[in-house]
Amino acid sequence: MEQVELIDITKSYDKQKKVLNEISLSIEKGEFFVLVGPSGSGKSTLLRMIAGLEDITDGTLKINDKVVNHLPPKERNLSMVFQNYALYPHLTVEQNILFGLKAKKVSKVEQQERLRETAEMMGLSELLSRKPRELSGGQRQRVALARSVVSQAPLCLMDEPLSNLDAKLRANMRVEIRRLQKRLGLTMIYVTHDQVEAMTMGDRIMVLNDGIIQQIGKPITLYNEPANLFVASFIGSPKMNLGKAKFSTDYKQLIIEGVLPIEMDPLSVSERLKDVNLTVGIRAEHIFSGMEENATHYLEVVNVEHLGNETTLAFDIGTELWTAKWPGQWMINVGDKIPVRISVEHLCYFDSDSEELLKAATAGKSQEVVAI
């Protein structure tokens, strides 16, 4: 069942440039939906429009199959967690959590019942009489979550809730939010600029840039088959290695950035690829280390990062900086020329002009899914 449906939603201020341009999507009940994009892409605006905090310039917004364009936030039956938590500084944790219930005149008995339940769930039972300023960042975050849980609204909106936390806490809260959502069966719309958060939490992700939908899909789909160059470079860390490419005249070679030739089977080159300006992309983990016998290229290392469980290497390919990610620890120095293996089935092909995906990597997904 569709919980939220957006049809051609558009936002512009003062009839000027459009901040959001004809956004259409539908979000299923119980789904964890992530809106991701760089700052200024309009993702927060979109969320605030769903919440009813911003006017919808054009288009239709449906919640539970009812048009809600004209309804104020309180009649949309949803809860929201803000980036800065929006806790009331003069109220205790308990009063903060109960604020909405009191406003809605829920009976005292039920208030206490829900408070106890929520506080237990969020591990706040000990902190109920504290003021927000006496709490740590993680605890404040929990109070904000509790406030949205206690409302028992079936739809929960979150606007970059983890961006004020340190990295370790953020990883913890990611898991906690995800578990909470599954446990309560909430429909979640989650805004973030952090693609790692998007990948790890979302059932589905929508990538937004400049107010235009770039791609909607499952995290793995976005990773394996990025619809365009923007998604390719935005999703994944390190980002996908990209480079301008040209076929040799006999189609036996694809030459990337004019310096990196890759052997091709001329028969596999489809007509589509032949008559456009090509950009190809390859994920960092698909530039394998080569043995003497199967190495396809020798590349000079310009940077090495040791992460303990894996080693990241950087190479100059023409004007681009490419990275390779190798599992394990490799004792390689900057300046070494090392053998690598790059094979054609890992390449994604994009049209340089329209930036659209022409052909996704053929090898990547099937192999790896089997491996797991």
Add this chain to the structure above:
Amino acid sequence: MSIASDLAVQNQDSMELVFKQVRKKQKIKSFIKGILFLSPSILLFSVFLFYPMLRTIYLSFFLTDASGSTTVFVGWQNYINLFTSPVFLKSMMSTFLFVLYTVPVTVIISLFLAVIANEKLKGVGFFRTIYSSSMGISVAAASVFWLYLFNPSMGFLNMIVEALGFEAIGWLTDPAWALVSISITTIWMNIGFTFLILLGGLQSIDSYLYESADIDGAGYFYKLRRITIPMLSPTLFFVITVTIINAFQTFGQIDILTQGGPANETNLIVYSIYREAFVNYQFGSASAQAVVLFILILLMTAIQFKFGERKVHYQ
């Protein structure tokens, strides 16, 4: 071996001594620096505040001649005279009544204006300007303007009163009305300032709080009661304190509108001090009144801080 360790201990001791000396030197240096930074305000405060205050206290124990130089030391006599004088007691009474009339009304009206001027409406800037405009009008100009309004025969107020079928009111001449008239004038003059401060306070409340409350389903008055007023409490506290102090020190409008009359009804304490000193040339007794006023304001403010601050939520 033992000599070596002795030497080491000695060495350590002498090092300790050097450290202490250096630390002391640094302390003195930073103290001098601090004094240097403070010196302009210390100087200004001394000349225009501390010296006059001490001088006032000193004068309050003396009788003086017309030029203000001391003649006879009378000890507490000036104070005793004050508290047995019906005129002064009346003046104290009027002052308290005046504070009571003006402060709550000023704060409530300007809070109301600030809340409505804080809404995001078209042309709200115009109203903000209007509401705060009385701040830009001098006491003298405002008083003259009100003098015309209060005029018993051709004043606008009496024209309204008569049009409504009532008898004309002697706004500034009727003892029952004079203090009220002065209060109305003062409220009108103070609204500009309090409005502006309160509006500033309202605007600094995080809009996220209201948005969150909107989603929670809070109504307008619920938000006003649970968010706006508590979040505004530091500003309200400041405004109330300042308004009270201002009310105690009211002078200009009285001098222009009533000169303390009728029947000393509007003879507020500062005006009374002025008359005692510069009309009656009783500098001693005027100084005693000034000291009483000073202690009064100090006490009021202290009480406010003691009881009011508990209810204030600083962020």
